[in-house]
Amino acid sequence: MSKGIKIVTIGGGSSYTPELVEGFIKRYNELPVRELWLVDIEEGKEKLEIVGDLAKRMVKKSGLPIKIHLTLDRREALKGADFVTTQFRVGLLDARAKDERIPLKHGVLGQETNGPGGLFKALRTVPVILDICRDIEELCPNAWLINFTNPAGMVTEAVLRYSNIKKIVGLCNVPIGMEMGIAKLLNVDHSRVRIDFAGLNHMVYGLDVYVDGVSVKDKVMELLTDPNNSSFVKNIQGIGWDPSFIKSLNVLTCPYHMYYYKSEQMLEKEIKNYEKGETRAEVVKKLEKELFELYKDPNLDIKPPQLEQRGGAFYSDAAVRLITSIYTDKRDIQPVNTINNGTIAGIPNDSAVEVSCMITKDGPKPITVGELPVPVRGLVQTIKSFERTSVEAAVTGDYNKAILALTINPLVASDKLAKEIVDEMLEAHKEYLPQFFKKN
Structure with a gap:
């Protein structure tokens, strides 16, 4: 790697890419990126070119010797890569709109990574990530795969259980968003805050929170009873926790817990x-349209501040921080999705968990948690059962497994309802679910 690093981003036409590029520019001294390959598919070609041109202007302004390549040929891009990042959406935002709208028609929460929406996003995404893994195994077997594609926990689990890739880390912006939010509440710099995270992606808890190594959990729990402080991500509006509930739970919740506790x-x-x-997909579509209009401006050579409204704020900062720590063997503590291997008791060893880890050149080393607190243990185990069954359904195309997965999920009230939703959503997403429509 002495010649500099080659990074490949699959889903390079994403509106998040400028933040990623900004991160590589900022950390160039520690992370000398030589080539950044932005890869997309035919439907994403126009966005790839718009984002790619902005990325080139940002690099030019920085004066750094980073070469940006744009391509629709994934295999060409992957050859000899050191890091591969994935940030794609199978079926684009139209598929997300269906994931949100169809369940709501049945009186069930429609959300991108929870309930029926989470199941169907996994069913569409898992076969694609496993296909990418086969290319990585062949063309850059030593590369680290850093996945931000949602549902990040299930995608990481699929790679761990159904591919030969062991160098996989799943990443989400929720933990870093919680850290940033709590730093703001406490009026201290983010670098001074550390949270002990444990759980699953979008089902992660903060077991303790420290400023300069001293626990401030009681103070933070008090602050979290204010409705304005209950959500740290743009795409979920907080409702505010009942003070007695949050105090007796006695752990920090993430914004996605509202779907289960409220x-x-x-x-x-x-x-x-x-x-x-105005489902979230429809809101994001409008935001994306505005962002890409901004990105087209030939005079724009920075990441526009409007990108933070998109809901993925800090994603790329978290990603570049993670890649830098692996590359430099930094051994700092970061929350990521990785293989459980006994870190959390009561979760299968080969499953993905989201936990605080020491980040080394050999990847994340999880900080052992043991048993989760009793009040949260059951929900985490239920969601893990849902995730494992969903991943199996995605890999096998087993219709009954898909219904079983949705029936396990606490957001769906009965097996009959689960079947009705699965039937309607299978038909709606037919184009992206060939594994369920194989001819006998």
Whole structure:
């Protein structure tokens, strides 16, 4: 790697890419990126060119010797890569809109990574990530795969259980968003805050929180009872926790817990948005349109601040921080999705968990958690059962497994309802689910 690093980003036409490029520019002294290959598919070609041109202008402004390549040929890009990042959306935002709208029609939460939406995003995404893994095994077997594609936990699990790739780390912006949010609440610099994270992707808890190594958990729990402080991500509006609930739970929740602990209120809110034609996918479509108009400006050579409205703020900062720590063997602590191997008791060893890890040149070394606190243990195990069954359904195309997965999920009230939703969503996403429509 002495000649500099080759990074390949699959889903390079994403609106997040400028933040990634900004991260590589900022950390160039520690992470000398020589080549950045942005890869996309035919439907994403126009966006790839717009984002790619902006990336080239950003690099030119920085004066750094980073070469940006744009391609629709994934295999050409992957040859000899050191790191591969994945940030793609099978079926684009139209598929996300269906994931949100169809469940709501049945009176069930429609959300990108939870409930029926999470199941169907996994069913579409898992075969694609496994296909990418086969190319990586052949063309850059020593590369690290850093996945941000949602549902990140299930995607990481699929790679761990159904491919030969061991150098995989799943990444989400929720933990870093929680750290940033808590730093802001406490009015301290983010670098001074550390949270002990444990759980699953979008089902992660903060077991303790420290400033300069001293626990401030009690103070933070108090602050979290304010409705304005209950969510740290743009795509979930906080409702505010009941003070007695949050205090007795005695761990930090992530914004996605609202779908489980406040299902009724969140469903009401989503149905109102649905009736106004304002599901999150529709909001994001408008935001993306505005962002790409900005990106087209030939005078723009920085990441525009409007990108933070997109909901993925800090993604790329987290990604570049992670890649840098692996490359430099930094041994700092970061929350990532990795193989459990006994880190959390009661979760299968070969499953993905989201935990605080020491990041080394050999990848993440999880900090052992042992048993999760009793009040949260059951929900985490239930969601892991849902995730494992969903991944199996995605790999095998087993219709009954898909219904079983959805019936296990706490957001769906019965097996009959699960079957109705699966039937309608299979038909709606038929184009992206060939494994379920194989001719006998």
